[in-house]
Amino acid sequence: MAKLVFMGRLEDVAGAPEMAVKPGPVEQVLAALEPALAVELLGEKIRMALNGRLLTDVGGIVLAQGDELAFLPPVSGG
Amino acid sequence: MAKLVFMGRLEDVAGAPEMAVKPGPVEQVLAALEPALAVELLGEKIRMALNGRLLTDVGGIVLAQGDELAFLPPVSGG
Amino acid sequence: MADVRLSLDAFDPAVEIAGFNARHPNAGGIVTFLGQVRDSGGVEALELQHYEPMTLPGMQELARVTERRWPLEGLLILHRSGVMLPGDAIVLVCAAARHRRDAFAAADFAMDHLKSESWFWKREKTAAGWRWIEPRPEDHEDISRWRI
Amino acid sequence: MADVRLSLDAFDPAVEIAGFNARHPNAGGIVTFLGQVRDSGGVEALELQHYEPMTLPGMQELARVTERRWPLEGLLILHRSGVMLPGDAIVLVCAAARHRRDAFAAADFAMDHLKSESWFWKREKTAAGWRWIEPRPEDHEDISRWRI
Numbered sequence: 001m002a003k004l005v006f007m008g009r010l011e012d013v014a015g016a017p018e019m020a021v022k023p024g025p026v027e028q029v030l031a032a033l034e035p036a037l038a039v040e041l042l043g044e045k046i047r048m049a050l051n052g053r054l055l056t057d058v059g060g061i062v063l064a065q066g067d068e069l070a071f072l073p074p075v076s077g078g
Numbered sequence: 079m080a081k082l083v084f085m086g087r088l089e090d091v092a093g094a095p096e097m098a099v100k101p102g103p104v105e106q107v108l109a110a111l112e113p114a115l116a117v118e119l120l121g122e123k124i125r126m127a128l129n130g131r132l133l134t135d136v137g138g139i140v141l142a143q144g145d146e147l148a149f150l151p152p153v154s155g156g
Numbered sequence: 157m158a159d160v161r162l163s164l165d166a167f168d169p170a171v172e173i174a175g176f177n178a179r180h181p182n183a184g185g186i187v188t189f190l191g192q193v194r195d196s197g198g199v200e201a202l203e204l205q206h207y208e209p210m211t212l213p214g215m216q217e218l219a220r221v222t223e224r225r226w227p228l229e230g231l232l233i234l235h236r237s238g239v240m241l242p243g244d245a246i247v248l249v250c251a252a253a254r255h256r257r258d259a260f261a262a263a264d265f266a267m268d269h270l271k272s273e274s275w276f277w278k279r280e281k282t283a284a285g286w287r288w289i290e291p292r293p294e295d296h297e298d299i300s301r302w303r304i
Numbered sequence: 305m306a307d308v309r310l311s312l313d314a315f316d317p318a319v320e321i322a323g324f325n326a327r328h329p330n331a332g333g334i335v336t337f338l339g340q341v342r343d344s345g346g347v348e349a350l351e352l353q354h355y356e357p358m359t360l361p362g363m364q365e366l367a368r369v370t371e372r373r374w375p376l377e378g379l380l381i382l383h384r385s386g387v388m389l390p391g392d393a394i395v396l397v398c399a400a401a402r403h404r405r406d407a408f409a410a411a412d413f414a415m416d417h418l419k420s421e422s423w424f425w426k427r428e429k430t431a432a433g434w435r436w437i438e439p440r441p442e443d444h445e446d447i448s449r450w451r452i
Binding site for chain 2: 353355357358361420421422426440443
């Protein structure tokens with residue numbers, strides 16, 4: 001399995017901090033989610049990181065076994 | 079008596095941190111000092127304070143009994 | 157050289173500052189910034205969430221950038237994660253330098269970047285429950301001061 | 305409100321910082337600056353001379369000006385006078401404020417003014433003996449940043 005991670009307010013939208021998903025193209029993984037959640041995850045201000053590295057573009061990304069894809073809303077630290 | 083106070087390097091020039099002087103007009107007091115010291119005390123960068131208050135102009139100042147006239151070179155604190 | 161830590165438990169800033177100063181007894185100037193949970197606005201608790209694979213590495217990179225930009229003799233970046241109460245320390249930055257202005261600038265720079273570019277998400281608990289905090293426009297203005 | 309002190313004996317900056325922080329547990333941000341005698345350039349000792357009728361009153365006036373200019377929750381200005389050795393604390397400024405930028409600016413402003421406008425005269429002892437230190441041009445540049 002692969003893993004989706006939801007940070008900040010996205011955790012509330014998803015109802016959990018993370019979710020196990022079947023490996024495969026990210027588009028396909030997102031299409032299998034609740035539409036309301038998928039819309040939030042694809043929001044303009046949400047950044048994505050694959051295994052801890054920021055992605056500039058999610059197009060063409062395929063999640064492999066053990067991959068972790070994190071959805072990162074705007075930060076508000078300190 | 080009145081008192082002259084020499085701060086910073088002026089103490090070295092005067093050979094003492096302070097000096098008791100007879101009350102009277104400042105011009106007269108300075109005229110009675112070693113000329114080399116008087117020249118230093120009247121240097122452009124030296125400020126003067128009478129009883130803890132900065133003087134804008136020493137002209138016309140008369141030292142009374144118990145007065146303290148301080149000569150203050152440029153500061154270099156902290 | 158920098159000491160960069162993500163703390164999951166409360167830390168005592170006075171102990172950390174004393175330790176930092178003791179390690180840099182001959183630095184001309186040491187600037188420290190301590191950020192604490194404010195006791196105001198009815199905030200009962202504050203939670204910072206971090207993302208393990210990115211938060212500490214991001215702080216370490218910030219330390220490297222800060223050290224490249226100013227000649228420092230020491231740098232500490234220590235940030236809490238987890239649930240905090242009013243008065244709890246959130247973040248501590250200490251910068252030691254030969255010259256005062258370098259220490260001030262480095263601490264200020266590190267704080268601006270921690271606030272607006274480090275991987276933390278914040279929520280506050282009031283009587284109305286927990287609420288996620290969005291970044292403030294000022295945070296982005298603060299950081300734009302450093303673009304050269 | 306400000307705590308302004310001229311110390312004729314050595315002080316422990318860690319104790320002072322801990323005390324200041326303890327008095328302001330709920331300030332959002334606390335910035336401290338600690339200036340120490342550098343162990344460099346062959347300096348064996350440093351002496352700061354103050355002028356009793358003017359030095360502390362001048363520091364108190366600086367505290368008032370600083371507090372008028374930024375909304376602070378607390379301000380400490382503590383300055384040594386006398387003979388110090390490398391590693392000894394010379395000056396400590398602590399500024400507590402609701403907002404980070406106010407605390408940074410207030411501490412920075414107070415330090416610039418302590419360096420270039422407070423009534424201290426400094427001399428250093430090296431192998432060649434004692435030598436009076438003239439103010440540096442940078443000190444005046446630093447202070448000119450605050451003229452508005």
